[in-house]
Amino acid sequence: MSTPAELDGLTRERVLWAYGIVLRARYLDDRxxxxxxxxxxxxxxSPRGHEVAQVAAITALQPGRDRxxxxxxxxAAALACGFTPEELMLSAFARAADPSSGxxxxxxxxxxxxxxxxxxxxAVGTQIPKAAGIGLALKWRAEGALCYVSFGEGATSQGxxxxxxxxxxxxxxxxxxxxxxxxxxxxxxxxxxxxGPGVAARAAAYGIPGVAVAGDDFLxxxxxxxxxxxxxxxxxxxxxxxxxxxRLQSHSTDDDQRAYRDPxxxxxxAALDPVPRMRAWLLAVGWLTEPxxxxxxxxxxxxxxxxxxxxxxxxxxxxxxxxxxxxxxG
Amino acid sequence: MADRTLVQAxxxxxxEEMDRDVRVCVLGQDVGLKGGVFKATEGLQPRFGPDRVxxxxxxxxxxxxxxxxxxxxxxxxxxxxxxADYIFPAFNQIVNEIAKVRYRSNGDxxxxxxxxxxxxxxxxxALYHSQSVEAYFCHxxxxxxxxxxxxxxxxxxxxxxxRDPDPVIFLEPKKLYRAARGPVxxxxxxxxxxxxxxxxxxxxxxxxxxYGYLRAVTQEAAVRLEAEGISVEVIDLRTLRPWDQSAxxxxxxxxxxxxxxYEANRTGGFGAEVAAELAERGFAHLDAPVxxxxxxxxxxxxxxxxxxxxxxxxxxKVAAALRRLAEY
Ligand SMILES: Cc1ncc(C[n+]2csc(CCOP(=O)(O)OP(=O)(O)O)c2C)c(N)n1
Numbered sequence: 001m002s003t004p005a006e007l008d009g010l011t012r013e014r015v016l017w018a019y020g021i022v023l024r025a026r027y028l029d030d031r032x033x034x035x036x037x038x039x040x041x042x043x044x045x046s047p048r049g050h051e052v053a054q055v056a057a058i059t060a061l062q063p064g065r066d067r068x069x070x071x072x073x074x075x076a077a078a079l080a081c082g083f084t085p086e087e088l089m090l091s092a093f094a095r096a097a098d099p100s101s102g103x104x105x106x107x108x109x110x111x112x113x114x115x116x117x118x119x120x121x122x123a124v125g126t127q128i129p130k131a132a133g134i135g136l137a138l139k140w141r142a143e144g145a146l147c148y149v150s151f152g153e154g155a156t157s158q159g160x161x162x163x164x165x166x167x168x169x170x171x172x173x174x175x176x177x178x179x180x181x182x183x184x185x186x187x188x189x190x191x192x193x194x195x196g197p198g199v200a201a202r203a204a205a206y207g208i209p210g211v212a213v214a215g216d217d218f219l220x221x222x223x224x225x226x227x228x229x230x231x232x233x234x235x236x237x238x239x240x241x242x243x244x245x246x247r248l249q250s251h252s253t254d255d256d257q258r259a260y261r262d263p264x265x266x267x268x269x270a271a272l273d274p275v276p277r278m279r280a281w282l283l284a285v286g287w288l289t290e291p292x293x294x295x296x297x298x299x300x301x302x303x304x305x306x307x308x309x310x311x312x313x314x315x316x317x318x319x320x321x322x323x324x325x326x327x328x329x330g
Numbered sequence: 331m332a333d334r335t336l337v338q339a340x341x342x343x344x345x346e347e348m349d350r351d352v353r354v355c356v357l358g359q360d361v362g363l364k365g366g367v368f369k370a371t372e373g374l375q376p377r378f379g380p381d382r383v384x385x386x387x388x389x390x391x392x393x394x395x396x397x398x399x400x401x402x403x404x405x406x407x408x409x410x411x412x413x414a415d416y417i418f419p420a421f422n423q424i425v426n427e428i429a430k431v432r433y434r435s436n437g438d439x440x441x442x443x444x445x446x447x448x449x450x451x452x453x454x455x456a457l458y459h460s461q462s463v464e465a466y467f468c469h470x471x472x473x474x475x476x477x478x479x480x481x482x483x484x485x486x487x488x489x490x491x492x493r494d495p496d497p498v499i500f501l502e503p504k505k506l507y508r509a510a511r512g513p514v515x516x517x518x519x520x521x522x523x524x525x526x527x528x529x530x531x532x533x534x535x536x537x538x539x540x541y542g543y544l545r546a547v548t549q550e551a552a553v554r555l556e557a558e559g560i561s562v563e564v565i566d567l568r569t570l571r572p573w574d575q576s577a578x579x580x581x582x583x584x585x586x587x588x589x590x591x592y593e594a595n596r597t598g599g600f601g602a603e604v605a606a607e608l609a610e611r612g613f614a615h616l617d618a619p620v621x622x623x624x625x626x627x628x629x630x631x632x633x634x635x636x637x638x639x640x641x642x643x644x645x646x647k648v649a650a651a652l653r654r655l656a657e658y
Contacts, residue, residue: 099438100436101434101435104436105434109434111434111435111438111439113435113439118402119431119434119435119438119439121426121427121434123422123426123427126427129399130398130399130402131399132392132395133392133395133399134400134403135399136399136400137399137400137403137404138403141403147399159391159419160392160422163389163391163392167387167389167392167396170387324436324437325432325433325436326432327432327472327495328432
C-alpha cells in the first residue's frame with residue numbers, strides 16, 4: 001500500500017480518525033452478530049469486508065454539507081457520517097429512540113435529516129435515481145454540495161441504475177455513484193449478474209468517468225472519491241466508482257453463505273480482511289504504534305459495550321404510535 | 331370567473347402556483363417544448379424556463395424518483411406521467427419510496443409532491459391509453475388520490491394538492507380535458523380542500539356515488555329518472571383518498587339505497603372499498619344492498635368503437651342500474 005508521501009490532503013489525524021470508525025464498525029458488528037445468535041436482535045446486515053472502502057469514501061466528503069443516500073450494508077459509512085455507536089445499537093434493537101426510523105425499519109436503512117442522510121429503504125436500487133433528483137436540486141441551488149449514493153453490484157441490474165445515471169449525466173448533476181462490488185448478490189455471483197467488462201465500464205455509455213478501485217486500499221478509494229467530489233463541485237457532473245470489496249459475512253443473519261460458496265474461497269477471502277490490512281499499513285508507515293492500537297481497541301470495545309447496554313435498556317416504541325406519521329397531520 | 335376547459339384549468343393552476351411559489355416546478359415527458367401531449371403545460375416553459383419546466387427522458391421510474399429527490403430538497407415538484415397506463419414503471423418509486431418516506435423515517439422526512447396523469451377511457455385510446463388506475467394508489471397509506479371532474483374542481487384541487495404536505499396522485503379524466511367546460515375562479519378564490527365530496531344534485535330515493543367522467547353520465551341518468559319519479563342524489567367524491575365518508579353516510583341515511591358508480595373494472599376497484607365501508611357503517615339504514623356499477627372484468631378497454639362502447643358505462647346503463655336499485 002501507499003506511503004504517507006502519497007497522502008495528498010490527508011493528515012495522520014484524519015486517517016487515524018477513519019481507522020477508529022473502521023474499528024467501531026467491526027466491533028459493533030461482531031457484537032450485533034452475537035446478539036443476533038443469542039436471539040436478541042432479529043436481523044442484521046453486516047458490512048464485514050466493506051468497512052475500509054466505506055469509510056475511505058466518506059472521509060473524502062463533507063457530512064453536514066453533502067447528501068448521502070446510503071444502502072443497507074453501509075454500516076461503517078453511517079458511522080463515518082456521524083451516527084454514534086449507541087444510535088446504531090438503538091436501531092439494531094428497534095428501540096423508540098432509533099434516530100433513523102424509531103424502530104420502524106430494519107437496521108441498515110439509515111436516515112437523519114439534520115445530517116443530510118436521506119432515509120433509505122430496503123428496495124434495491126431505488127436510491128439511485130432519487131440521488132439524481134437530489135443532485136438536480138443541489139445543482140440548482142449551486143452551493144457546491146453534492147449527493148453520494150452507494151449500492152451493490154446486484155443493484156446495477158435494476159432499471160433504476162440506468163435511469164439514475166442517465167439522468168444525472170444528462171443534467172451534469174453533482175452525484176457520486178459508488179458501487180460496493182462484493183461479487184455476490186445474496187447467492188448470485190457477479191458472473192451471473194453483470195454482463196460485459198464490469199460495472200465501472202458502464203460509465204462510458206453515459207459519457208462520465210468510470211473508475212474501478214481496490215476497496216481495501218484506503219488511499220485509492222479516498223483519492224477516487226475525492227476526484228469525483230472535486231469534479232462534482234466544479235459543476236462537471238457525476239462519476240461512477242466501483243470499489244471492489246469482499247463480503248466476509250453471509251448476506252444477512254438470515255443467510256448462510258457456506259451453503260452456496262466454495263469453502264476454500266471463503267477461507268482465502270477471510271485472510272484478505274481489510275481491517276487488519278489497514279492496521280498493518282498504518283503500523284508500517286509509522287502512523288500507528290502497537291500500544292496506541294491496543295489503547296484504541298480497548299476504547300472502542302468499552303464504547304461498544306456501553307452502547308449495547310444503553311440500547312438494550314432503552315424503551316421499545318409505544319404501540320400507540322403505530323399509526324403516526326402516515327400523513328403530516330397524524 | 332373565466333370560462334375554461336378542464337385542461338385549461340389544470341394549466342391555469344400550474345401557472346398560478348408557479349407564479350406564487352418559486353419552489354414549484356414541473357417535470358415529465360414532452361411537458362416543456364411541446365407543452366404536454368394534452369397541452370396541460372402549454373406556455374409554461376417559455377415563462378419559467380427549461381429547469382422549472384423540465385423535459386425528462388422517457389423513463390417513468392426516474393421521473394418519480396427525481397421528483398422525490400427535488401421534494402426532499404424542499405422543492406414542490408409536479409411530475410406528469412404522460413398517460414396513467416404508463417405509471418407502472420414508477421410504481422415502485424411511488425409505493426415503496428414516496429408514500430413511505432414520512433412513515434419510515436418516523437416523521438423526520440416528508441415528500442410533498444404531485445404526480446399528475448391523464449386517466450380513463452372513451453377516447454378510442456384502447457388498452458394503453460384508457461386505463462383507470464386509481465385503485466392501485468388508493469390502497470397505499472401515505473398517498474392522497476384526487477380525481478376531479480369539472481374545470482373548477484380540477485383547478486381548485488390541483489392548487490390544493492401542490493400546497494399539500496403529502497404526496498398526491500392527481501388523476502385527470504382525459505375524456506373531459508376538452509369536453510368539460512365551465513366557470514373557474516382566479517387565484518386563491520379557486521382553492522378547494524382535498525377530501526371533500528360534492529353533492530352535485532340532491533335527491534331522496536337513491537344515492538349515486540361516483541367520480542371522474544361518470545359524474546356527468548350519472549347526472550344525465552338522474553335527470554332521466556327524475557322524469558320517472560325516481561329522485562337520485564348524485565355525489566362526486568372528487569378526492570378518493572381520503573374520501574368523504576361522512577358526506578356519503580349522510581346521503582345513505584337519507585335514501586337507504588346506494589349505488590357506487592366507477593369506470594374501472596369491477597373487481598377490487600375503488601368503488602368496492604366505498605361499497606364495503608358504507609355497507610358496514612350504514613347497514614341499519616339500508617333498504618337495499620349497496621350496489622356497484624362498474625366496467626366488466628376484462629384487461630382493459632378495446633380499440634374497436636363497438637367494443638369500447640360495450641366496455642364503457644353510459645347513461646342507459648347507469649339509469650338502468652339506478653332504476654333497479656330504486657325498485658328493489
Ligand atoms: C428490488 C429488490 N429485489 C430484491 C430484494 C431482496 N434482496 C435484498 S439484498 C439483495 C441482494 C443485493 O445484492 P447487491 O446489490 O449486490 O448488494 P449486497 O447485498 O451484495 O451488498 C436482494 C436480492 C430487494 N431488497 N429489493
